[in-house]
Amino acid sequence: GENVEQHPSTLSVQEGDSAVIKCTYSDSASNYFPWYKQELGKGPQLIIDIRSNVGEKKDQRIAVTLNKTAKHFSLHITETQPEDSAVYFCAARALPSSNTGKLIFGQGTTLQVKP
Amino acid sequence: EPEVTQTPSHQVTQMGQEVILRCVPISNHLYFYWYRQILGQKVEFLVSFYNNEISEKSEIFDDQFSVERPDGSNFTLKIRSTKLEDSAMYFCASSPSDNEQFFGPGTRLTVL
Numbered sequence: 001g002e003n004v005e006q007h008p009s010t011l012s013v014q015e016g017d018s019a020v021i022k023c024t025y026s027d028s029a030s031n032y033f034p035w036y037k038q039e040l041g042k043g044p045q046l047i048i049d050i051r052s053n054v055g056e057k058k059d060q061r062i063a064v065t066l067n068k069t070a071k072h073f074s075l076h077i078t079e080t081q082p083e084d085s086a087v088y089f090c091a092a093r094a095l096p097s098s099n100t101g102k103l104i105f106g107q108g109t110t111l112q113v114k115p
Numbered sequence: 116e117p118e119v120t121q122t123p124s125h126q127v128t129q130m131g132q133e134v135i136l137r138c139v140p141i142s143n144h145l146y147f148y149w150y151r152q153i154l155g156q157k158v159e160f161l162v163s164f165y166n167n168e169i170s171e172k173s174e175i176f177d178d179q180f181s182v183e184r185p186d187g188s189n190f191t192l193k194i195r196s197t198k199l200e201d202s203a204m205y206f207c208a209s210s211p212s213d214n215e216q217f218f219g220p221g222t223r224l225t226v227l
Contacts, residue, residue, distance in 0.1 A: 032214050043119075043206050043218040044158065051214075089158060093214070102148070102160040102171055103216060 002027040002094040006106025013080050014114050021109045023090035024072040032093035032101065033073050035064060037086045038108075044089055048075070080113045087111070117141040119219035121207050127225045128197055136192045136222045138207030144217075146210040147190045149182065151175070151203040152221075158206065164190065197226045 003026040013019050025033075031052040036044035050057045050064045050073065057064050061080075066073040077084055087108045093101040120139045128134050140147050149161040163170040164182055172180075181193045190209075194201055202225050208216040 034215070036218070041220075043121075043220045046215060046217060049215065091158075101214065102163055102173075103150075103158075104160070105158040107157050 002030060002092055002104040004090060004092050004104050004106040006090050006109060008109060009107060010110045010112070012112045012114065015080060015082060017080055019075075019077045019080055019084070019111055019113075021075045021088055021090065021111070022072060023074070023092075023106050024070075025092040025104075026071070027092065027094060028068075028071060030092040030094060033064070033066060034091050034093075034103065035062075035075050036089045036091065038089065039086045077111075080111075082113050082115050085111055085113045119207055119209055119217055121205075121219040121222050123222060124220065125223045125225070127227065130199055130226055131196050134194050134197055134224065136194075136205050136207075136224070138190045138192070138209075138219055139188050140190055140207065140209030141211075141217060142188070144209035144211050146170075146212070146216075147182075147184070148208040148210070148216060149192045150206045150208065150218075152206065153203045161192070161205075194224075197224075199226050202226045 006023045034049035037047045038044045048062050050066050061078045063076040089108050090106040091103040122137045147164040150158050152158045162172045162176045179195045183191050204221045206221045207219045210216045
Protein backbone atom coordinates (compact mmCIF):
# COMPACT_ATOMS: atom_id res chain seq x y z
CA GLY A 1 0.00 0.00 0.00
CA GLU A 2 0.88 3.69 -0.02
CA ASN A 3 3.61 4.85 2.31
CA VAL A 4 4.61 8.43 3.06
CA GLU A 5 7.94 9.33 4.59
CA GLN A 6 8.54 12.80 6.07
CA HIS A 7 11.76 14.56 7.06
CA PRO A 8 13.02 16.03 9.26
CA SER A 9 11.21 14.92 12.40
CA THR A 10 12.17 18.15 14.16
CA LEU A 11 13.20 21.51 12.75
CA SER A 12 14.32 24.58 14.63
CA VAL A 13 14.74 27.93 12.85
CA GLN A 14 15.20 31.55 13.80
CA GLU A 15 12.30 33.90 13.29
CA GLY A 16 12.45 35.28 9.77
CA ASP A 17 14.30 32.31 8.33
CA SER A 18 12.77 29.81 5.91
CA ALA A 19 11.71 26.27 6.79
CA VAL A 20 11.50 23.35 4.39
CA ILE A 21 9.85 20.01 5.10
CA LYS A 22 10.12 17.15 2.64
CA CYS A 23 7.97 14.10 1.96
CA THR A 24 8.21 11.14 -0.36
CA TYR A 25 5.42 8.81 -1.37
CA SER A 26 5.42 5.34 -2.82
CA ASP A 27 2.22 5.06 -4.87
CA SER A 28 2.67 6.72 -8.25
CA ALA A 29 -1.13 6.79 -8.66
CA SER A 30 -1.53 9.26 -5.78
CA ASN A 31 -2.86 12.54 -7.10
CA TYR A 32 -3.56 14.82 -4.15
CA PHE A 33 -1.14 16.02 -1.50
CA PRO A 34 -2.34 18.14 1.44
CA TRP A 35 -0.34 19.64 4.26
CA TYR A 36 -1.72 19.96 7.77
CA LYS A 37 -0.66 22.04 10.75
CA GLN A 38 -1.43 20.67 14.19
CA GLU A 39 -1.17 22.89 17.23
CA LEU A 40 -1.08 21.46 20.72
CA GLY A 41 -4.43 20.04 21.75
CA LYS A 42 -6.05 20.68 18.38
CA GLY A 43 -6.89 18.69 15.30
CA PRO A 44 -4.91 18.90 12.06
CA GLN A 45 -5.69 22.06 10.13
CA LEU A 46 -5.43 22.03 6.33
CA ILE A 47 -3.03 24.79 5.31
CA ILE A 48 -2.29 24.08 1.65
CA ASP A 49 -2.68 21.30 -0.87
CA ILE A 50 -1.51 20.45 -4.34
CA ARG A 51 -2.84 18.21 -7.06
CA SER A 52 -0.73 16.10 -9.36
CA ASN A 53 -1.40 18.25 -12.41
CA VAL A 54 0.41 21.19 -10.78
CA GLY A 55 4.10 21.52 -9.93
CA GLU A 56 3.94 24.37 -7.45
CA LYS A 57 1.38 26.29 -5.44
CA LYS A 58 1.84 29.33 -3.25
CA ASP A 59 -0.32 30.99 -0.62
CA GLN A 60 1.31 34.02 0.99
CA ARG A 61 4.29 32.72 3.02
CA ILE A 62 3.54 29.06 2.30
CA ALA A 63 4.40 27.16 -0.86
CA VAL A 64 4.32 23.53 -1.85
CA THR A 65 6.23 21.89 -4.68
CA LEU A 66 5.60 18.52 -6.26
CA ASN A 67 7.96 16.36 -8.28
CA LYS A 68 5.88 13.50 -9.67
CA THR A 69 8.82 11.80 -11.32
CA ALA A 70 10.75 11.59 -8.10
CA LYS A 71 7.58 11.11 -6.03
CA HIS A 72 8.37 13.80 -3.54
CA PHE A 73 6.77 17.01 -2.40
CA SER A 74 7.88 19.77 -0.09
CA LEU A 75 6.46 22.50 2.11
CA HIS A 76 8.25 25.83 2.17
CA ILE A 77 7.52 28.45 4.81
CA THR A 78 9.23 31.81 4.33
CA GLU A 79 9.69 34.59 6.87
CA THR A 80 8.81 32.26 9.71
CA GLN A 81 7.06 33.63 12.77
CA PRO A 82 6.75 32.18 16.30
CA GLU A 83 3.10 31.33 15.60
CA ASP A 84 4.26 28.98 12.85
CA SER A 85 5.56 26.69 15.61
CA ALA A 86 3.52 23.48 15.42
CA VAL A 87 3.61 19.93 14.10
CA TYR A 88 3.27 19.74 10.32
CA PHE A 89 2.01 16.65 8.53
CA CYS A 90 2.16 15.85 4.86
CA ALA A 91 -0.27 13.37 3.37
CA ALA A 92 -0.99 11.65 0.10
CA ARG A 93 -4.34 10.64 -1.20
CA ALA A 94 -4.44 7.03 -2.23
CA LEU A 95 -6.78 5.89 -4.96
CA PRO A 96 -8.88 3.05 -3.65
CA SER A 97 -11.38 1.33 -5.81
CA SER A 98 -14.16 2.99 -3.85
CA ASN A 99 -12.96 6.42 -5.00
CA THR A 100 -13.18 7.99 -1.56
CA GLY A 101 -9.65 9.01 -0.93
CA LYS A 102 -8.23 8.03 2.40
CA LEU A 103 -5.21 10.10 3.37
CA ILE A 104 -1.90 8.45 4.19
CA PHE A 105 0.08 10.64 6.54
CA GLY A 106 3.76 11.23 7.09
CA GLN A 107 5.28 10.98 10.53
CA GLY A 108 5.08 14.70 11.22
CA THR A 109 7.66 17.46 11.68
CA THR A 110 7.83 19.51 14.85
CA LEU A 111 8.75 23.03 13.78
CA GLN A 112 10.08 25.43 16.39
CA VAL A 113 10.52 29.06 15.44
CA LYS A 114 12.74 30.88 17.90
CA PRO A 115 12.05 34.59 18.43
CA GLU B 116 -16.31 29.58 9.49
CA PRO B 117 -17.93 26.12 9.72
CA GLU B 118 -15.98 23.55 11.73
CA VAL B 119 -16.10 19.87 12.49
CA THR B 120 -16.92 19.33 16.16
CA GLN B 121 -16.31 16.27 18.30
CA THR B 122 -17.53 15.15 21.70
CA PRO B 123 -16.34 14.32 24.23
CA SER B 124 -12.90 15.90 24.18
CA HIS B 125 -11.63 13.20 26.55
CA GLN B 126 -13.12 9.80 27.31
CA VAL B 127 -11.80 7.46 29.96
CA THR B 128 -13.12 3.91 29.99
CA GLN B 129 -12.39 0.51 31.42
CA MET B 130 -11.09 -2.23 29.17
CA GLY B 131 -13.97 -4.23 27.70
CA GLN B 132 -16.44 -1.35 27.85
CA GLU B 133 -18.21 0.14 24.87
CA VAL B 134 -17.56 3.72 23.85
CA ILE B 135 -19.22 5.98 21.34
CA LEU B 136 -17.36 8.92 19.93
CA ARG B 137 -19.45 11.62 18.36
CA CYS B 138 -18.80 14.00 15.51
CA VAL B 139 -20.78 16.71 13.81
CA PRO B 140 -19.35 17.19 10.31
CA ILE B 141 -19.61 20.42 8.37
CA SER B 142 -23.21 20.63 7.21
CA ASN B 143 -22.94 20.44 3.43
CA HIS B 144 -20.19 17.84 3.35
CA LEU B 145 -20.79 14.43 1.84
CA TYR B 146 -17.75 12.34 2.80
CA PHE B 147 -16.89 11.42 6.36
CA TYR B 148 -13.85 9.83 7.89
CA TRP B 149 -12.40 8.58 11.14
CA TYR B 150 -8.67 8.59 11.82
CA ARG B 151 -6.72 7.85 14.93
CA GLN B 152 -3.34 8.93 16.27
CA ILE B 153 -1.59 6.89 18.90
CA LEU B 154 0.69 9.09 21.00
CA GLY B 155 3.87 9.88 19.10
CA GLN B 156 2.80 8.04 15.96
CA LYS B 157 1.32 8.85 12.56
CA VAL B 158 -2.27 9.75 11.95
CA GLU B 159 -3.85 6.52 10.66
CA PHE B 160 -6.93 6.06 8.52
CA LEU B 161 -9.73 3.98 10.03
CA VAL B 162 -12.79 4.28 7.83
CA SER B 163 -14.50 6.39 5.20
CA PHE B 164 -18.24 6.80 4.83
CA TYR B 165 -20.28 8.06 1.90
CA ASN B 166 -23.89 7.82 0.87
CA ASN B 167 -24.82 6.16 4.17
CA GLU B 168 -22.40 3.31 3.88
CA ILE B 169 -18.78 2.47 4.52
CA SER B 170 -16.65 3.16 1.46
CA GLU B 171 -13.40 1.79 2.75
CA LYS B 172 -11.96 0.56 6.01
CA SER B 173 -8.46 -0.20 7.19
CA GLU B 174 -7.15 -3.36 8.82
CA ILE B 175 -7.47 -1.60 12.17
CA PHE B 176 -11.23 -1.26 11.68
CA ASP B 177 -12.19 -4.78 12.72
CA ASP B 178 -15.50 -6.16 13.98
CA GLN B 179 -15.16 -4.22 17.22
CA PHE B 180 -15.60 -0.95 15.35
CA SER B 181 -18.69 0.43 13.71
CA VAL B 182 -19.80 3.78 12.33
CA GLU B 183 -23.20 5.29 11.98
CA ARG B 184 -24.84 8.44 10.74
CA PRO B 185 -28.04 8.21 12.76
CA ASP B 186 -29.47 11.52 11.59
CA GLY B 187 -28.58 14.30 9.20
CA SER B 188 -25.91 15.80 11.40
CA ASN B 189 -24.11 13.29 13.61
CA PHE B 190 -21.47 10.76 12.65
CA THR B 191 -20.46 8.28 15.34
CA LEU B 192 -17.70 5.77 15.91
CA LYS B 193 -18.48 2.90 18.26
CA ILE B 194 -15.93 0.58 19.80
CA ARG B 195 -17.78 -2.38 21.27
CA SER B 196 -15.21 -3.83 23.64
CA THR B 197 -12.28 -1.51 24.16
CA LYS B 198 -8.73 -2.77 24.49
CA LEU B 199 -5.73 -1.05 26.01
CA GLU B 200 -4.28 -0.53 22.53
CA ASP B 201 -7.35 1.47 21.49
CA SER B 202 -6.04 4.37 23.57
CA ALA B 203 -5.41 7.17 21.09
CA MET B 204 -6.67 10.47 19.73
CA TYR B 205 -9.58 9.86 17.40
CA PHE B 206 -10.20 12.45 14.70
CA CYS B 207 -13.30 12.86 12.62
CA ALA B 208 -12.98 14.55 9.25
CA SER B 209 -15.43 15.61 6.58
CA SER B 210 -15.11 16.65 2.97
CA PRO B 211 -17.38 18.30 0.40
CA SER B 212 -15.74 16.22 -2.31
CA ASP B 213 -13.18 13.47 -2.16
CA ASN B 214 -10.24 15.82 -1.78
CA GLU B 215 -10.01 18.45 0.96
CA GLN B 216 -10.64 16.92 4.35
CA PHE B 217 -11.36 19.07 7.37
CA PHE B 218 -10.56 17.64 10.75
CA GLY B 219 -12.23 18.06 14.11
CA PRO B 220 -10.34 18.74 17.34
CA GLY B 221 -10.28 15.07 18.30
CA THR B 222 -11.37 12.89 21.20
CA ARG B 223 -8.68 11.53 23.46
CA LEU B 224 -9.66 7.98 24.41
CA THR B 225 -7.94 6.44 27.42
CA VAL B 226 -8.58 2.76 28.10
CA LEU B 227 -7.61 1.59 31.58
